[in-house]
Each structure stands twice: as structure tokens, then as C-alpha cells.
Amino acid sequence: MLSRTAANLYWLARYMERAENLARMLDVAERTSLMPGGALADGVSDSDYNEWHSVLTASGNATGFFASHDEPTREQVIHYLALDKSNPSSIRSCIETARNNARAVRTALTADLWESLNQTWLDLIATKREEFRRGELQTFLDWVKERTLLFSGGATSTLLRGEGYRFLRLGTFVERADSSARILDVKYHILLPDDQHVGGAVDYYQWTALLRSFSASRSFYHSYRSALTAGNIAEFMILSQEMPRSLTACLAETHGLLEHLADLHGRHLECHRLAGQLYSKLRYARIDDIFEQGLHEFLTGFIAQNTRVSDEIAVAYLS
Amino acid sequence: MGASPYQPINGCFDEMVGRDGAVRDAYQAVDRWLVETDPxxxxxxxxxxxxxxxRIGITFAVYGEGGDPERIxxxxIVPRVIDATEWERLARGLEQRVKALNLFLCDIYADRxxxxxxVIDEALVLRNPAYLPEMNGFRPSGGVFxxxxxxxxxxxxxDEFYVLEDNARTPSGVSYMxxxxEMMMRLFPDLMAAHDIAPVEHYPSELLGTLRSVAPKTSDRDPTVVVLTPGIYNSAYYEHTYLADRMGVELVEGQDLFVEENRVYMRTTRGPERVDVIYKRIDDPFIDPLxxxxxxxxxxxxxxxxLRAGNVTLANAPGAGVADDKSVYVHVPDMIKFYLGEESILKNVPTYRCGEADDYKYVMDNLGELVVKEVRGSGGYGMLVGPHSTKTEQEEYAERIMATPDEFIAQPTLALxxxxxxxxxxxxxxxxxxxPFVLTGANxxxxxxxxxxxxxxxxGSLVVNSSQGGGTKDTWVLVPPTGGKEAASC
Known part of the structure; x- marks a missing residue:
């Protein structure tokens, strides 16, 4: 397979995953900002400010936003993250970039997959909307999630299980690991264990919101059958093998896909070593040790290592 | 003229309704369908x-007009029908013409x-911008340019078909064919079933066979064929992806290829892979910056x-454009006679070259009746359609011709x-x-x-180019009544 084709598939999947994660984050922010006194416990008087600012940080958009805006108001942040053409990481730009990547490698996609992506883009540019009132945002975010799920479903059920499929899935899991870690890092303060203290109302809201952003509020109860505690939630989102958005689950996929490529091509490279190392670190970690090391330090370390894996994938295959 | 409300234009040959007002044989079923179907x-x-x-994304790009850059x-939906006898004669004429063009190209880059x-003026060929001195002495694999x-x-x-223009460089449009x-099969299966239509679906495999047949003989491996595209912003990008996909070969851009020790390789996830045949959809001036x-x-x-080392085949070969130049076009019947010793089966449109004194005078005196084109123009841009132009437009155009007469040719306005x-x-x-698309391989x-x-x-418009508001139709060539379905169904 052409290196450029592999690169396009990899980035196509990363951008679709990014669009989906942005939709999830905005969804949670919208809900949290509606909760009564949601942010008072943090000692921040303006709850909107707190929530919308943290979405900017979690999605890595804070610097870009503040270069052209003063206040992270609900309207401004939503516009910047959902629709702004000048922001290369907005949902709109992500879908457009994904579709352009797909167009450049149409022959590596099935007709079903290409047509669904193209339709997503056509629908998107047909929406001339510039803002969302309360209530309207939800419809848009649901649409984004539906279209991105259709993409991953279409990829899983129609693509030939060749190299192209592996590069596409690699993009998905490298992006998802990065995004999951960033969401956790922005919220790490609410996950710090306070002995065996079961959270009050405010903690409960925050934790539920966090689980929601991973589409994991129900699966948490299925897995733990116990009350929400900070330690359990952190363990679930970082170390669970079963939760498809946990850091460990993402790395298991990345590692497996890379091993498959190594067998196919008969070469083991730096990206394989790094991914294997990172995966085994997570696979055999205990949540108590992570807390002892410092959750924030652990997460920033993870983000850096995951980025190195991505860089080495580029060196090995994509250029 | 029967129940059909359809009214042909006076003085124009109509494909469906003959001059006598009767529906032509090939169109009987289409006519019935048009009459019976609810608009x-x-x-x-x-x-x-x-x-x-x-949704499928069958689009093309229009340059410099603003608006949505991708349009369909x-x-x-009404097919154009050609009967078997008409087609048989056309096909013979096309084969003859393209054979002569290839012989001409091999000749002028060799013995001349x-x-x-x-037979042809030397300056017309050797001073032509599409003539590439870099190709002198080049013997293409299989003798095909x-x-x-x-x-x-x-x-x-x-029975009067004229050749308006030859496209010997990178003709596009076959994906629309x-x-x-496909679209007609989806929309009107019943109408199609009422006809015996010659299939076209095998074009990509014919193309692949053609390309493989001209692979360099230096290699005994199974030849690797690729399609070389300028990229997603090219107006024909859809076609490039379509053909690569249907042939099952890689669609590459220039950056995907590199040359080492006079051999061409593509960059793949497994490392470099040798390339033998390149179907190039990039214009000659851009293929090699060196x-x-x-x-x-x-x-x-x-x-x-x-290429010169014989390690790769480019299709079409660089320099082929000199055969389709509008000033060389005039001489194609001469080529046919010279190389094949035959009379041209397909007719040329009478053409006036503004560079010649007599023709120049005639063109300037009759601008209102002629179609004037730039010799190097394409896509229907920059032409004057005399009968549809204003006096001012004619005067402005006359000034352009006066400045560089060699750059223009004129033809009578045909009643298309x-x-x-x-x-x-x-x-x-x-x-x-x-x-029609004519493939020439080693065989x-x-x-x-x-x-x-x-x-x-x-x-009333005579300009069919897609960049000028033209559309496309499915083209049905009917198979001869003797073969086909009836025999098979016994």
C-alpha cells in the first residue's frame, strides 16, 4: 500500500474520532452547565466559565480560542468548537478534513464507507447554522455522534481486513487514547480519592458527567455494581480492559494492530517497541500506584508517550 | 409525425426523427417510452x-467561477441511440484514424x-509547442504513442459524421460513459431490457490489458501499472480514482514516485516497489521538473x-500532443493516405488556417458564419461562434486574430x-x-x-463542453439483430 494512502487513512480516522470526542465533550459541558450550582463547590462563582473553559482545555483548543476571543462564553465556545471554519479542530473542520482525506484515497475505501462520509459532509455544509440555542445543540451533537458511529460501523462491517483497515483503526485508537487522557486530565481533581468518602451531590454530578462523556455511565454500574467512588471511576476509565474508551483498551488495540502489521511486513520497528512498552505498563498497573505517583503526572506522561507512538508510526509507515 | 409531441429543429438532422418525419428504427422503443411515460x-x-x-461524488471542478467548486x-435521462450499422462504420473509421496518428507520431520522432x-510542412510539426525534441529517437514499447x-x-x-477534434494526450470523460x-440501469431497467445494447462495462479491463501489453520488455516480472493523478483538485480527479479502482491498481501522485538508477519506484508501507507502466493524467510540461x-x-x-532508458512506459507517451494540434488536424486524412494507403473513412471538417493569406481573408470576411478557435485552446474556452455572436464580439475577436493569425483556425458552423x-x-x-475512446496496445x-x-x-447552443453548461447522456450502440438475445434464448 502507498505510504500516502496509509497516512490518509490514518488521519481520516483520527479526524472522525476527534469530531466524535468533541461532540461528547460539548454534550457533557452543556449538561453540566445546566446543573444547579454545579461549579460552586470548586469555588468558582461563574459555572458557565468553568465548564466551557475546561472543554477548551480538554480538547487542546484553549490557545487557539484565546488568540481570537476574550471570554469563553457558552455561545463563543460552542461556535468555535462546533462550526468555526477558521478553527482547524472544530467539528466542522474535522469532518471536512476527514472527507478530503477520504476523497484522496477513495479507492482504498468501500463505496458504502465513502458515500456515508460524503453524505455527512454534504449535510454539514448544507447546515448554514451559525449558532445553537439551548435545546438545539443536542440535536446537532446527536447527529455528529450518529454519523461518526456510522463511519466506524461502516469501516468495521465493509472494509477488507487488509493493511488499509489496520491503518484506519490505528488512527482511531491513537486519537481516542489521546482524547480520553486529556478529558481525564482536565477533570483529575475530582477523581482524587478522599479516603473512602462517597461523594456529595456535586461530586456525583461531575462523576456522572465524566462517565457520560465516555458513554460509560451504564457500563460502569454493570462492571462495578457499587456506588460511585473516585477510585473506582479512575480505575474504570484508565485500566479497564472491557471499557472501549479506557486508556488500556485503546493501547491494547494499538498494540495489536501494530503487531499485525509487523507480522505482515516482517519488520519490528521503534513504534512496535514503544506501543508494547506503554501497553504493558498499563496492563499491569494498579490504580493505587497511579494515585501515589500522582494522577496528573501519570496522565501527562501517558499523553506524551502516546504522541511518541504516533510519531514513530509516521516514521515507519506513513512517509 | 405520429403521437410524439417531439418537434425537431428545422434544418438539423435529428437522431430520433428522420427528415421524413418518421421515427428512425433505432429509436422506436425510446419514442414509445417518451410518449407513454408520465413527465x-x-x-x-x-x-x-x-x-x-x-452522493457518490461524481463531480468535476470548475475553475475561477466562485460558488461551489464541486459540481455534477x-x-x-434520454439515451442517445446508435444502430449497429452506423457504429460498425464509425468503429472502422476510428481504428484507421488512430492507427495513422500513432504511425505519424512514431515517424516524426524518428525518420520524419x-x-x-x-506531405506536411516541417515547420508546422517541428515548431509546434506540443512537439517535444526530448522525445527524438524514442521508440515506444509496442510502437504506440x-x-x-x-x-x-x-x-x-x-450517414455524415465529421471528426471535430482528436484528443491524443489525456482525453477524459470515459468515467461518465x-x-x-450504471445510472440508466438503475433508473430505467425496463427501457434497457427492450433493447439489445452493447455492453461498455469491460472498458477498465480492456484499458488494463492495453497498459500491460506495452510494459517494458526489460522486465520479466508481472508488470505493475499505476494511474498518475495531479491530485484531488484536478477537475477530472473523480475519473482518476474511478479508473484506478476498477483496474485494481494504485492511484499515485508525483510525490509517491521516485526514480533511482533510471528505474521508477513507489513509496509503500513495505518500502519501495518497482513501477512498470504509468497511465499519466498529468500534462506533459509537468511530468518531470528536471x-x-x-x-x-x-x-x-x-x-x-x-522513460528514455526503456525502464518504464508512459501512457500516453510525452509528445503525443503534436498529433492532436488543431493545425495538424487538417492533415490527418493525408496521414491516413501516406501511412496506410487508404482514403479516410471519417471526414474532417473543412478548416481554415488564419496563418495562410487566402484563408485569413476568407475568415475575416465571414466571421459571422464561422466558428473560430484558438489552435491551442481546449474545453470550449476562447472560441467565437459566429452566428451566435454580436457585432462587437466579432470586432473584438477580429483584433485578436489580426495580432496573432497563426494562433487561430476557423470552421464552418456545422448543423450539429x-x-x-x-x-x-x-x-x-x-x-x-x-x-468514443480508442485503445491501442501492442496487439x-x-x-x-x-x-x-x-x-x-x-x-440553440452548440457548445457541449461541461465547463460551458453541457451535460451528458448514456450512449447506446445496438448490437446487430442476428447475434444476441434471440439466438441465445432458443
């Missing part, structure tokens, strides 16, 4: 086609016999050296045939042309029956 249903089908084309070419015999040729034809009478057929345009980012440095077309006002006659010529029919959708 609302036709309109619904037309819209369906539009949505499908847009309008698709007309046709120039030495004085133009592997894929698109010959633009128009019809003015029952194939997609239009030899031609040094600023080209589309090409591959060293590609020309690899019309074909029933579904437009806002119902089914009405619109002018059409036809571009000879093959032509898929049919081609691309382009239709000028504006009432």
Missing part, C-alpha cells in the same frame, strides 16, 4: 439521478518520412530519463445533430456530439462500443 415520473427520475451523482455534470516527402485516444465526432446527416450506463517545467510539484524528477433531451419544458431537441486497437455523448442543454 412527472421522468422528472422524479432525473432528480434521483442528481442526488445519486452527488448534468445528466440527461512524412516531412521529407513534403497514444494508447488512449478520444475522438470528438459530430453528426450532420444520416460508464457511470451514465526536463520540463522546473516548478512542477506534480511530476517526478528523473522520469524522462527512466440534435437528440431528444429532457429539459424544463419537456422533451426537446438539443445538439449533441460523441467522444492492436480496441474500441468499446459507444462513448461519451455530450449535450448542449441551453436551447
Amino acid at each position: 412527472a415520473l421522468l422528472e422524479q427520475r432525473r432528480r434521483e439521478a442528481e442526488v445519486l451523482f452527488m 455534470i448534468p445528466f440527461d 518520412e512524412i516531412l521529407r516527402a513534403g 497514444t494508447h488512449i485516444a478520444g475522438i470528438d465526432m459530430v453528426r450532420v446527416g444520416d 460508464l457511470e451514465d450506463r 526536463v520540463f517545467n522546473p516548478n512542477s510539484a506534480l511530476g517526478v524528477p528523473g522520469l524522462m530519463t527512466a 445533430s440534435t437528440s431528444p433531451t429532457f429539459v424544463d419544458s419537456g422533451v426537446a431537441p438539443r445538439h449533441v456530439d460523441l467522444r 492492436g486497437v480496441s474500441i468499446v462500443p459507444g462513448g461519451l455523448t455530450r449535450v448542449a442543454l441551453r436551447e
Whole structure:
């Protein structure tokens, strides 16, 4: 397979995953900002400010936003993250970039997959909307999630299980690991264990919101059958093998896909070593040790290592 | 003229209704269908086609007009039908013509016999911008310069087809021929079943066979074929992806290829892989920055050296453009006679070259009746259609001709045939042309029956180019009644 084709598939999947994660984050922010006194416990008087600012940080958009805006108001942040053409990481730009990547490698996609992506883009540019009132945002975010799920479903059920499929899935899991870690890092303060203290109302809201952003509020109860505690939630989102958005689950996929490529091509490279190392670190970690090391330090370390894996994938295959 | 409300244009040959007012044999079923089908249903089908084309992304780019850069070419739901006898004669003429073009190209880059015999003026060829001195002495694999040729034809009478223009460089439009057929099968299966239509679906495999047949003989491996595209911003990008996909070969850009020790490789996830045949959809000046345009980012440095070393085949070969130049076009019948000793089966449109004193005078005196074109122009840009122009436009154009007469040719305004077309006002006659695609490999010529029919959708317009508001139609070549279905069903 052409290196450029592999690169396009990899980035196509990363951008679709990014669009989906942005939709999830905005969804949670919208809900949290509606909760009564949601942010008072943090000692921040303006709850909107707190929530919308943290979405900017979690999605890595804070610097870009503040270069052209003063206040992270609900309207401004939503516009910047959902629709702004000048922001290369907005949902709109992500879908457009994904579709352009797909167009450049149409022959590596099935007709079903290409047509669904193209339709997503056509629908998107047909929406001339510039803002969302309360209530309207939800419809848009649901649409984004539906279209991105259709993409991953279409990829899983129609693509030939060749190299192209592996590069596409690699993009998905490298992006998802990065995004999951960033969401956790922005919220790490609410996950710090306070002995065996079961959270009050405010903690409960925050934790539920966090689980929601991973589409994991129900699966948490299925897995733990116990009350929400900070330690359990952190363990679930970082170390669970079963939760498809946990850091460990993402790395298991990345590692497996890379091993498959190594067998196919008969070469083991730096990206394989790094991914294997990172995966085994997570696979055999205990949540108590992570807390002892410092959750924030652990997460920033993870983000850096995951980025190195991505860089080495580029060196090995994509250029 | 029967129940059909369809009214041909006076003085124009109509594909469906003959001069005597009777529906021509090939169109009997289409005529019935047009009469019996509810126009609302036709309109619904037309819209369906539009949505499908847009969703599949069968689009082309229009340069410099603002608005949505990706548009679909309008698709007309009424097919254009050619009967078996008409096609058989056309096909013979096309094969003869393309054979002569290839012999001409091999000759002028080698011994130049046709120039030495004085059949064609030397300056016309050697000073032509499409003539590439870099190709002198080059012997292409299989003796083929133009592997894929698109010959633009128009019809003015029952048995009168004219060649309007040869495209020997990178003719496009074949994907529309194939997609239009797909669309008709989807929209009107019953109408298709009422005809015996020669299939076109095998074009990609014929193309692949042609390309493989001209792989360099230096290699005994199974040849690797690729399609070289300028990228997603090219107006024909969809076609490039389509052909690569249907042939099952890689679609590459210049950056994916590199040359080492005069061999061409592509960058893959497994490392470099050798390339033997390149179906190039990039114009000659951009293919190799070391030899031609040094600023080209589309090409591959060293590609020309690899070609000259015989390690790779380019289709079409660089320099093929000199055969389709509008000033060389005049001489194609002479080539046919010179190389093949035959009379040209297909007719040329009488052409006046403004560089010649007599012709110049005639053109300037008759601008109102002629079509004047730039010798190097294409895509229907920069031409003057005399009968449809204003006095001011004619005067302005005359000044341009006066400044550089060599740059212009003129032809009489042909009464292009019309074909029933579904437009806002119902089914009405619109002018059409036809571009069949002629493949030439090491084992000879093959032509898929049919081609691309382009239709000028504006009432009275003679310009069929997609960049000028033209649309396309599916083109049906009927198979001879003796073969086909009846025999098979016994």
C-alpha cells in the first residue's frame, strides 16, 4: 500500500474520532452547565466559565480560542468548537478534513464507507447554522455522534481486513487514547480519592458527567455494581480492559494492530517497541500506584508517550 | 409525425426523427417510452439521478467561477441511440484514424518520412509547442504513442459524421460513459431490457490489458501499472480514482514516485516497489521538473530519463500532443493516405488556417458564419461562434486574430445533430456530439462500443463542453439483430 494512502487513512480516522470526542465533550459541558450550582463547590462563582473553559482545555483548543476571543462564553465556545471554519479542530473542520482525506484515497475505501462520509459532509455544509440555542445543540451533537458511529460501523462491517483497515483503526485508537487522557486530565481533581468518602451531590454530578462523556455511565454500574467512588471511576476509565474508551483498551488495540502489521511486513520497528512498552505498563498497573505517583503526572506522561507512538508510526509507515 | 409531441429543429438532422418525419428504427422503443411515460415520473427520475451523482461524488471542478467548486455534470435521462450499422462504420473509421496518428507520431520522432516527402510542412510539426525534441529517437514499447485516444465526432446527416477534434494526450470523460450506463440501469431497467445494447462495462479491463501489453520488455516480472493523478483538485480527479479502482491498481501522485538508477519506484508501507507502466493524467510540461517545467510539484524528477532508458512506459507517451494540434488536424486524412494507403473513412471538417493569406481573408470576411478557435485552446474556452455572436464580439475577436493569425483556425458552423433531451419544458431537441475512446496496445486497437455523448442543454447552443453548461447522456450502440438475445434464448 502507498505510504500516502496509509497516512490518509490514518488521519481520516483520527479526524472522525476527534469530531466524535468533541461532540461528547460539548454534550457533557452543556449538561453540566445546566446543573444547579454545579461549579460552586470548586469555588468558582461563574459555572458557565468553568465548564466551557475546561472543554477548551480538554480538547487542546484553549490557545487557539484565546488568540481570537476574550471570554469563553457558552455561545463563543460552542461556535468555535462546533462550526468555526477558521478553527482547524472544530467539528466542522474535522469532518471536512476527514472527507478530503477520504476523497484522496477513495479507492482504498468501500463505496458504502465513502458515500456515508460524503453524505455527512454534504449535510454539514448544507447546515448554514451559525449558532445553537439551548435545546438545539443536542440535536446537532446527536447527529455528529450518529454519523461518526456510522463511519466506524461502516469501516468495521465493509472494509477488507487488509493493511488499509489496520491503518484506519490505528488512527482511531491513537486519537481516542489521546482524547480520553486529556478529558481525564482536565477533570483529575475530582477523581482524587478522599479516603473512602462517597461523594456529595456535586461530586456525583461531575462523576456522572465524566462517565457520560465516555458513554460509560451504564457500563460502569454493570462492571462495578457499587456506588460511585473516585477510585473506582479512575480505575474504570484508565485500566479497564472491557471499557472501549479506557486508556488500556485503546493501547491494547494499538498494540495489536501494530503487531499485525509487523507480522505482515516482517519488520519490528521503534513504534512496535514503544506501543508494547506503554501497553504493558498499563496492563499491569494498579490504580493505587497511579494515585501515589500522582494522577496528573501519570496522565501527562501517558499523553506524551502516546504522541511518541504516533510519531514513530509516521516514521515507519506513513512517509 | 405520429403521437410524439417531439418537434425537431428545422434544418438539423435529428437522431430520433428522420427528415421524413418518421421515427428512425433505432429509436422506436425510446419514442414509445417518451410518449407513454408520465413527465412527472421522468422528472422524479432525473432528480434521483442528481442526488445519486452527488452522493457518490461524481463531480468535476470548475475553475475561477466562485460558488461551489464541486459540481455534477448534468445528466440527461434520454439515451442517445446508435444502430449497429452506423457504429460498425464509425468503429472502422476510428481504428484507421488512430492507427495513422500513432504511425505519424512514431515517424516524426524518428525518420520524419512524412516531412521529407513534403506531405506536411516541417515547420508546422517541428515548431509546434506540443512537439517535444526530448522525445527524438524514442521508440515506444509496442510502437504506440497514444494508447488512449478520444475522438470528438459530430453528426450532420444520416450517414455524415465529421471528426471535430482528436484528443491524443489525456482525453477524459470515459468515467461518465460508464457511470451514465450504471445510472440508466438503475433508473430505467425496463427501457434497457427492450433493447439489445452493447455492453461498455469491460472498458477498465480492456484499458488494463492495453497498459500491460506495452510494459517494458526489460522486465520479466508481472508488470505493475499505476494511474498518475495531479491530485484531488484536478477537475477530472473523480475519473482518476474511478479508473484506478476498477483496474485494481494504485492511484499515485508525483510525490509517491521516485526514480533511482533510471528505474521508477513507489513509496509503500513495505518500502519501495518497482513501477512498470504509468497511465499519466498529468500534462506533459509537468511530468518531470528536471526536463520540463522546473516548478512542477506534480511530476517526478528523473522520469524522462527512466522513460528514455526503456525502464518504464508512459501512457500516453510525452509528445503525443503534436498529433492532436488543431493545425495538424487538417492533415490527418493525408496521414491516413501516406501511412496506410487508404482514403479516410471519417471526414474532417473543412478548416481554415488564419496563418495562410487566402484563408485569413476568407475568415475575416465571414466571421459571422464561422466558428473560430484558438489552435491551442481546449474545453470550449476562447472560441467565437459566429452566428451566435454580436457585432462587437466579432470586432473584438477580429483584433485578436489580426495580432496573432497563426494562433487561430476557423470552421464552418456545422448543423450539429440534435437528440431528444429532457429539459424544463419537456422533451426537446438539443445538439449533441460523441467522444468514443480508442485503445491501442501492442496487439492492436480496441474500441468499446459507444462513448461519451455530450449535450448542449441551453436551447440553440452548440457548445457541449461541461465547463460551458453541457451535460451528458448514456450512449447506446445496438448490437446487430442476428447475434444476441434471440439466438441465445432458443
